[in-house]
Amino acid sequence: MNGLIKIGDATYRWLDERLGITGITKATLLHPVPKSINWWYVFGAAVLTAFTVQLVTGIFLAFTYVPSPDHAYSSLDYISHHQFAGNLLRGIHYWGASAMVLLIFIHMSAHFLTGSYKYPREMQWLTGAVLLILTLGMAFTGQLLRWNQDAYWAIVVGAEQAARTPIIGTWVAQLLTAGPAVNGQTLTRMYAIHMLLLPGGLITFITVHIYLVIYKGASEWPVPGQPVDPKTYWADYQELLHTDGEPFFPVGIWRDAVFSLVVILTIGALAIHGAADIGIPANPTTPANPAPDWYLIWYFAILALIPPASTPYVIILAPAIGFGILFLFPFANKGERNFVRRPWAIATVFIAAFATLVLVYMGYKEPWKPFLVNGSNPPQLASKSLRTTSGQALTPMALAGAHLMTVEGCTACHLIEGVGGQRGPDLSQVGDRRTYGQLIWRIARGGGGMPSYGNVLKPSQVNELVTYLETRVTPGQAISSNPGG
Amino acid sequence: MNITRKLMTREVFAGLFLATVGGIGSIIVGLPIIGVVLGPLFTAPKDVxxxxxxxxxxxxxxxxxxxxxxxxxxxxxxxxxxxxxxxxxxxxxxxxxxxxxxxxxxxxxxxxxxxxxxxxxxxxxxxxxxxxxxxxxxxxxxxxxxxxxxxxxxxxxxxxxxxxxxx
Missing domain, CATH: 2.102.10.10 (Rieske [2Fe-2S] iron-sulphur domain)
Structure with a gap:
């Protein structure tokens, strides 16, 4: 036994002399951290854990995935449905991506709320902001590799947005698609960016980010009423580490380890349910109903909800201003750190989180768009809508109008007793609020976002439609007379 | 002459030399990369x-x-x-x-x-x-x-x- 220990000891010393293990370990794992660090500090390590999961699973997905537009989708189909353990591997990569995006925002919010970006850790924040951009780049390019309809149209939409850049817009758009339109070179570019360029950038910046954690130390838990003063902060911090510090390993790291385990277990549990559906293969000639993944759908929702005239400005200026603020505000690097003394910081985080949640919800709901069954057919009216709201049989003319509601696509935008789109007003009780003449006028002339049907429908058809709409009144209410019928 | 000598120390010369090597290397490697990345802007096949x-x-x-x-x-x-x-x-x-x-x-x-x-x-x-x-x-x-x-x-x-x- 003693002999073994001696051999082990000698081996370590031989290696240490050549590799400097002790020195590196002392400087990294054993570097002192303030005793006040707590559960707020676990998110950075969790992002790193999620990134590591992505790195490893990504490498092994590349064992099978074919980054060529003619085979990408079929290789993904093979991974997802036929390859042994392929769906689990892809599931982990899919949920790992969501975890990484979510955790990076939580990590950022936690350090924003505790003012940890203030002196002397401004570079921590700035490298973190670069990491956020690179991560969003990974999220965008990653969903493209599925090479389904969502992927294809996400690139088209991306190019349209890039084209709004002043002066060089067309060039930027065509660089994104690697040509005048999406073509055989587009996917390989996205693949190289996702697999090599962005991960290279992430690894570089993560290395600097972690180096800074060690060089400038973990920030101590902020005490309200103890503002940061750059003149005295560093000396005070050194003193704090000396009197009230502890080595990162093992006393500081255990919370990180516990939370990272929770993250990994969550990703694994979700992965058992599989990844996102692989969708319909990319094909620019078949109907599509494209939407991005959740981490970009909030932006998709914004573009639907803002006034149309502001679109070009929002597309270019909003991200520019947003990232500008992200990069500039750590230079306000003095003063109170604790959120108790910075109510605006709490408000910012809550408003941003709430707005994002609402926009993601809206993004999935899509109330702004016409509702088409299978992307091409307006929905059929419910059987109760084929009678008056009081349950009586419709006249033949009103029934013809009800038929036209679906055929002419009215139900794509208008709700009738729970069936239809939400793009236009609910017509379930339109007879209460519009006269025969008003309805004729609106259908014939359009307006308020509605196409004009004056040249599309025959006068007799307009008459049938209005006769039907006049029957949509509060149950029990009298149906107004029809001067045309 | 003396002034030149003082300005051009071994360290300054070595620094400039390294910068030159790096610059030439970047240009030789960088030009074809720029060409490949920007290529689609001016090599698109004609519309037919x-x-x-x-x-x-x-x-x-x-x-x-x-x-x-x-x-x-x-x-x-x-x-x-x-x-x-x-x-x-x-x-x-x-x-x-x-x-x-x-x-x-x-x-x-x-x-x-x-x-x-x-x-x-x-x-x-x-x-x-x-x-x-x-x-x-x-x-x-x-x-x-x-x-x-x-x-x-x-x-x-x-x-x-x-x-x-x-x-």
Missing amino acids: WRDVGAISDFKVGETVQVKYNYNQGEVQQWSGTTQETAAWLRRNSGTSFTAFAVYCTHLGCPVHWLAAPRIFLCPCHGSVFNGDGTVAGGPAPRPLFTYPVRVQSGRVQIKTQPQPLSL
Whole structure:
């Protein structure tokens, strides 16, 4: 036994002399951290854990995935449905991506709320902001590799947005698609960016980010009423580490380890349910109903909800201003750190989180768009809508109008007793609020976002439609007379 | 002479030498990289006329989808379905056709033609276009883009175009 220990000891010393293990370990794992660090500090390590999961699973997905537009989708189909353990591997990569995006925002919010970006850790924040951009780049390019309809149209939409850049817009758009339109070179570019360029950038910046954690130390838990003063902060911090510090390993790291385990277990549990559906293969000639993944759908929702005239400005200026603020505000690097003394910081985080949640919800709901069954057919009216709201049989003319509601696509935008789109007003009780003449006028002339049907429908058809709409009144209410019928 | 000597110490010389090596290396490696990355901007294959059917295949007043291939040059070999594109072709009269791009002018999503109400609908943000391509509602800033169409020897042909962009 003693002999073994001696051999082990000698081996370590031989290696240490050549590799400097002790020195590196002392400087990294054993570097002192303030005793006040707590559960707020676990998110950075969790992002790193999620990134590591992505790195490893990504490498092994590349064992099978074919980054060529003619085979990408079929290789993904093979991974997802036929390859042994392929769906689990892809599931982990899919949920790992969501975890990484979510955790990076939580990590950022936690350090924003505790003012940890203030002196002397401004570079921590700035490298973190670069990491956020690179991560969003990974999220965008990653969903493209599925090479389904969502992927294809996400690139088209991306190019349209890039084209709004002043002066060089067309060039930027065509660089994104690697040509005048999406073509055989587009996917390989996205693949190289996702697999090599962005991960290279992430690894570089993560290395600097972690180096800074060690060089400038973990920030101590902020005490309200103890503002940061750059003149005295560093000396005070050194003193704090000396009197009230502890080595990162093992006393500081255990919370990180516990939370990272929770993250990994969550990703694994979700992965058992599989990844996102692989969708319909990319094909620019078949109907599509494209939407991005959740981490970009909030932006998709914004573009639907803002006034149309502001679109070009929002597309270019909003991200520019947003990232500008992200990069500039750590230079306000003095003063109170604790959120108790910075109510605006709490408000910012809550408003941003709430707005994002609402926009993601809206993004999935899509109330702004016409509702088409299978992307091409307006929905059929419910059987109760084929009678008056009081349950009586419709006249033949009103029934013809009800038929036209679906055929002419009215139900794509208008709700009738729970069936239809939400793009236009609910017509379930339109007879209460519009006269025969008003309805004729609106259908014939359009307006308020509605196409004009004056040249599309025959006068007799307009008459049938209005006769039907006049029957949509509060149950029990009298149906107004029809001067045309 | 003395001043030059003081300025050009061994350290300064070594620094300049390293910068020169790095600079030359970056240029030699960087130029072809820039060439490959920016290449698609000036090496795109020419737009060509594509046959989409006989004139008799289309009824006057109707709008139908036609499919044809982009001209992608050699890349075509592996470009799969991305070599294809579609347009909504409307026969206005005897030999007059309009080919509408499928790309919505708001953000490029593929518009869908509803034959009965004669409108184009965008599935992304709900833009609506009339049968003649003009905007009927929604966030689209301009009418649908159109492609050049011609009739030659009884055949309808559409000219391939870059993805139209609303600038």
